[in-house]
Amino acid sequence: MKIVVRVKLLPTPEQASALRATLRVCNEAANHVSTLAFATGIKRNRELRTLTYQPIKDTWQLGAQAAQHVIKKVADAYAALRGGIRAGSFGRPGSLRYRRAADKPLTFRAEAAQPYDDRMLSWKTEQRTVSIWTVRGRLKRLAYTGQEGQLRLLARHRQGESDLIQHGGKWYLLATLDLPEATPNLDPHGFIGVDLGIANIATTSTGNRYSGRRLTRTRQNDRTLRARLQRKNTRSAKRRAKRHAGKEARRARDINHKISKHIVAEAQRTGRGIALEDLSGIRDRARLRKPQRVTMNSWAFAQLGAFIEYKARRAGVPVVYVNPAYTSQECSQCHHIDKRNRPHQALFTCVSCGFVEHADFNASHVINRRGWCTWVCGAESQVPALTLIA
Known part of the structure; x- marks a missing residue:
């Protein structure tokens, strides 16, 4: 299993200046290669290397390996763009977002990473x-x-x-x-269903609830501060907004790490697997009002799912992904589906059998059952290996 760790360099001022110059030169060369790739339509690594290798090596005085990595970085960026376009990540063809992504060369910031x-x-x-x-x-x-x-x-x-x-x-x-993966548990004693949400970031079928109420207030304060700094639009306000954005992302990452660690540890201790909803494309499918969209889209649910998955791989815990359709409307006892089963956000009351439960716990039990059915049917998760920052 491949993961990525971040180590901090401790350069002297002279060494830092050399590193900064290296990133600047490499990314200038990458922008030149990107412009040629866009103009000629040659965007695959081998053909692009034939076209640009010697010119950028001579013009920017790059070493042979550095020049090849610059070209490969550009080719990989265009490959990722093509994949995003095919997946619909940039909206429909002809839309403003689509045109912004597809109708101009990719550009690299002066401080962009260099392999x-x-x-x-x-x-x-x-x-x-x-x-x-x-x-x-x-x-x-x-x-x-x-x-x-x-x-x-x-x-x-x-x-x-x-x-x-x-x-x-x-x-x-x-x-x-x-890293070597742990021996996978091929005979789990059931599954822990995990329901992801806003009021509760994660709710498990074993009775654990990771509340997001205080975090929601903090995030609301973050959005208010960000809007105020954007309206002010001074250089000091921009610097503060940039610092605050990093703090907000680090807080989300820290919370997601803690939640995923607890869930995986419980699954490993009890010999169970973990069942998650397949939420890919949920932002395009969901129909929410604007305030709800802001709340839902501002939390890294995909990151939380990825953390759970890679920690589970290291622990040998099986992970399955289930269809998320109607998990919030299905009764975990009689499996009757009706939108009237959710009279309130936090309450589930089955109109068929009368079962009453907290809505998130009920959904986690539904996910738990679907996870077990998926495993028994032999459709266990086939998610590819992840590359994550530990």
């Missing part, structure tokens, strides 16, 4: 230093730090490329690790 392979970057894990290529020559004995557990994993399981990034004035390397 490195083992020819350009070597790790000295015992000394906790790296030797890294830059446009100003190779930097040796560049120190790095990070969480002890992640650094131990880095020393034992690092494999593949690493990405150099700058974020908030600090420098990081995103290193790929190939």
Whole structure:
């Protein structure tokens, strides 16, 4: 199983200047390659390398490996764009969002990440230093730090490329690790159904509820502050909004990590699997009022599901995805489906059998049952391996 860990570099001012110049030059070259790719329609790696390799190597004085990674970065970006267009992520053809994505060359920010392979970057894990290529020559004995557990994993399981990034004035390397997966549990004692929502971020069929009420107030305050800073539109307001956006994302990531850790630990301890709703494309299918859309779209439910999945892979816990249709309207006792079963957001009252339960708990039991049926029918989850930042 592949995951990505982030280690923090500790460069001197001179080393930081060389790293900054490297990102700037590589991304200038990437923008040139992207413009040529858009103009000629040649967007696949091999053909694009034939067209642009020597010119960008000579013009921007890049090393051979750096030039090839610049070209591959552009080709991968266009491949991702094509995939997003096919999946409908940019709306219908001809829409404004679609035209903005498809009708102009892709551009790369001056500080956008640059990939490195083992020819350009070597790790000295015992000394906790790296030797890294830059446009100003190779930097040796560049120190790095990070969480002890992640650094131990880095020393034992690092494999593949690493990405150099700058974020908030600090420098990081995103290193790929190939971790062995635990022996999967092929005979689970049932499943834990997980219902994702707004009032309660996650509710499990075992009776655990991770409330989002206080978090909802905090997020409302965040939106109010963001709107006020956008109206002010001064440079100091923009700086504050940028800092606050990072804080908001880190808070969401931290909460999602904690929730996913608890759910996976419970499943592993009880010998169960985990059943999740397949919410892919939910934002396009859902029909909500504008305030509800803002609330739903501002929480990283996909991130929470991804965290649950990759932690489950490491623990050997099976994960299945079920059809989310009518999980909030189906009775977990008699399985009668009726929209009148939800008289209120938090209350479920079956109009057929009279069963009364908290709506989120009822939905989690429905998901639990669907997960077990999916597993028994042999349609267990076939989700591909994830690449995640641990």
